Amino acid sequence: MLELLPISARLVTPEHAATVVSPAYDALDEQARAARAASQPDCFLTALPSGGIEPGTLQRNRRAVDRLLREGRFTELRTGLLVVLELSEDDRRLTAVIGDVDVAAYLDGRIRPHEHVRPDRVDELARYLDEVRIASSPVCVLHPRTATLDQLTREVRRRAPLVDTALPDGGELRVWPVTDPATIAGLAAAVGSLTALTIADGHHRAAAVARRVGATASRPPAATGVDAPRERRVLTALVASDELAVLPFHRRVEGLPDVTADEVAAVLAERGLRLTPLPGPSAPERSGTVHLVVAGSWWRVDIGDRRGPPPVDSLDAAVADRELIAPIATLAPGPATVPVVPVPAPLGLAALDRPDALGIALVPATMQDLLSATADGQVLPHKSTYLLPKLRSGILVVPR
Numbered sequence: 001m002l003e004l005l006p007i008s009a010r011l012v013t014p015e016h017a018a019t020v021v022s023p024a025y026d027a028l029d030e031q032a033r034a035a036r037a038a039s040q041p042d043c044f045l046t047a048l049p050s051g052g053i054e055p056g057t058l059q060r061n062r063r064a065v066d067r068l069l070r071e072g073r074f075t076e077l078r079t080g081l082l083v084v085l086e087l088s089e090d091d092r093r094l095t096a097v098i099g100d101v102d103v104a105a106y107l108d109g110r111i112r113p114h115e116h117v118r119p120d121r122v123d124e125l126a127r128y129l130d131e132v133r134i135a136s137s138p139v140c141v142l143h144p145r146t147a148t149l150d151q152l153t154r155e156v157r158r159r160a161p162l163v164d165t166a167l168p169d170g171g172e173l174r175v176w177p178v179t180d181p182a183t184i185a186g187l188a189a190a191v192g193s194l195t196a197l198t199i200a201d202g203h204h205r206a207a208a209v210a211r212r213v214g215a216t217a218s219r220p221p222a223a224t225g226v227d228a229p230r231e232r233r234v235l236t237a238l239v240a241s242d243e244l245a246v247l248p249f250h251r252r253v254e255g256l257p258d259v260t261a262d263e264v265a266a267v268l269a270e271r272g273l274r275l276t277p278l279p280g281p282s283a284p285e286r287s288g289t290v291h292l293v294v295a296g297s298w299w300r301v302d303i304g305d306r307r308g309p310p311p312v313d314s315l316d317a318a319v320a321d322r323e324l325i326a327p328i329a330t331l332a333p334g335p336a337t338v339p340v341v342p343v344p345a346p347l348g349l350a351a352l353d354r355p356d357a358l359g360i361a362l363v364p365a366t367m368q369d370l371l372s373a374t375a376d377g378q379v380l381p382h383k384s385t386y387l388l389p390k391l392r393s394g395i396l397v398v399p400r
Contacts, residue, residue, distance in 0.1 A: 002110050004191040005100040005233065006081055006184060010074035010397040011177060017165040017395075020044055020073050021173065024390035025137070027346040042073060044136065044394025053124045058131040065134055065397065074397055081179045082187055083396065084156045085237065088172040089389035094243040095153050096391065097187055098138050100233035100398075106206045107217045111141055111197045111236075112374040116382045117207050125208035129231075135400050137393040138237035139202030142371075145240040149190040156183065167392075175395060191238055198374045200244060200387050209234050235398050237391055241367060247345040248283075248364035249317070249383040250352055253325055254339040255332050257356045261294045264358065267327040268301065275299040281349045283361045287316055290324065293352050293359040311372040316362045317384045328358060342383030 012020050022044040028036065030051035037045040046064035049057050068074060083098040105111050129135070143149075156176050163175040178184055199206065210216065213232050265275045278298040284291050288304025306323045307314040329338040343351045343359070352359025365384050373380055 001192045002101065002105055002194060002197065004082065004097070004188045004236075004238070005102070005228075006079075007083070007098075007100050007235070007396075007398050008077075008079040009081070009083070010069065010076050011083075011175065012163060012395055013073060013075050014163050014165065016042065016073045017163050017173065018167060020068065021165075021167060021392050021394040022048070023167075023169045024346070024392060026344045026386065027169070027390065029347060029351065042068065044068070047132070047134075047136070048393060049124070049128065053127060058128060061128070062132045065132060069397070077177050078179055080184075081177050082184050084153050084176040084178060085391075085395070086157065086161075086174040087389045087391065089170065090245070092243065092245055092389050094239050094389050095157070096138070096140070096237035096239045097149070097153060097191060098235070098237045098396070099188075099191075100230075101141075101236040102228045103206070103209045103213065103215055103232050103234050104228075106199075106234060107210060107215060111199060111206075113199050113203050113206075113379055114370050114374050115199075115203050115380050115384060117203050118382065121204045122207045122211050125204055126211040129208060129212050129400050133400050135205075135235040135398045136396055137202065137205060138235045138391055138396075139206050140200040140237050140239055140387070140391050142198045142200045142241040142244070143194040143238055144196055145242055146190065146194065148193070149187070149238075149240075152183070152186050152190055163395075171389065171392075173392070173395070194238070196371070196375065197238075198241070198371060200239065200241075200370075200385075201391065206234050230400055233400075235396070241371065244367065244387045244389070246364045246367050246370070247386040247388060248362045249342040249344055249386050250349075250362055251317075251320060251325065251360040252341040252343050252352055252354065252357050253328055253360070254341060254354070254357045255336065256328070256338070256358055257333065259294060259331050259358060261297055261299065263331055264292065264294050264299075264328060267330060268324070271323055271327055273301055273303070273306075273323065275301060281353070283345075283349060284316075284363050287363045289363070290316060290320055291361040292324075293349070293361075295355070296353060311369055311376060312378045312380060315365050315369060315380065315384065317365065317381045320360055320362060321381055324360060344386045346386070
């Protein structure tokens with residue numbers, strides 16, 4: 001049974017929500033995040049690392065949080081509450097119930113991952129928790145739709161929201177703090193009855209909490225549930241799985257200066273794969289086909305016959321890692337590991353076309369692929385899915 005714990009939090013003020021709430025983190029690259037933070041000092045991106053953590057980064061993030069709190073960009077809510085949130089984006093709308101969940105639930109299988117994590121990124125986020133000492137980006141956890149939870153959130157949303165704003169990137173946000181004990185108990189009970197829970201977004205954030213407290217699947221926290229200190233709690237948003245659309249993370253293979261299409265064609269031919277020219281930039285329309293961009297020219301590669309067994313090894317992302325990226329990496333001029341950068345679909349195909357890189361455009365996995373993999377105890381390749389709507393940072397500030 002999953003125990004949803006009430007939180008103590010500060011909520012962005014209605015008059016500042018449009019300027020404080022950050023755009024979806026992955027929808028911007030590192031340079032764009034840094035530029036947005038520099039040009040818009042109230043944006044919550046100032047409180048987040050734009051990329052890796054350099055000396056002084058976390059201290060600047062902490063100062064940014066302190067300033068936003070001091071200057072009244074957030075209002076303190078009473079302790080012991082849950083939050084219902086509604087976010088609309090690209091003709092999709094999600095409703096989330098937000099509270100704390102003990103990290104043990106992420107370790108013992110009650111909440112299952114669907115992607116691998118990078119240890120270096122987990123370490124960075126654990127350092128962020130240690131030094132900045134807040135959570136603001138909820139881990140998005142999928143659940144099967146239930147009539148009980150739908151009814152309870154519908155009743156909450158009949159009231160006027162405390163925050164109701166259009167966001168600069170086109171989304172719309174509404175927030176309802178839930179302080180009534182009976183409603184809190186009802187929501188917690190409905191969440192407690194959920195099964196087949198899967199992380200949609202936030203694998204690294206959940207893993208960072210576990211890393212911070214030294215918890216593992218074989219050594220879970222000593223205290224769980226309501227007795228768990230806040231260091232062991234994961235800010236969690238419960239969302240019905242049918243409310244999210246799945247977009248792809250494409251791939252950009254870097255460290256390939258002056259690579260040519262002829263060189264790529266030669267190494268792929270050794271695997272029995274062939275490049276077919278395309279008239280210009282385009283994303284593939286069906287699974288089993290990927291598109292490559294090499295030195296500004298676009299090509300199609302059919303990989304359908306290279307699929308392994310479902311649900312994971314048959315995915316285009318897994319096939320591309322195995323059949324395309326591995327041989328293409330041999331074209332790098334030195335022995336160093338070739339960086340493979342996940343490129344979320346919202347950045348556009350232009351983000352794949354770089355002079356020292358090769359881009360790979362993929363068809364997304366489906367929601368059923370994701371859920372089938374987790375049900376089978378498997379995980380997808382790192383950064384396989386970009387799900388919309390995307391929860392934002394800077395709505396809540398929760399002490400950690």
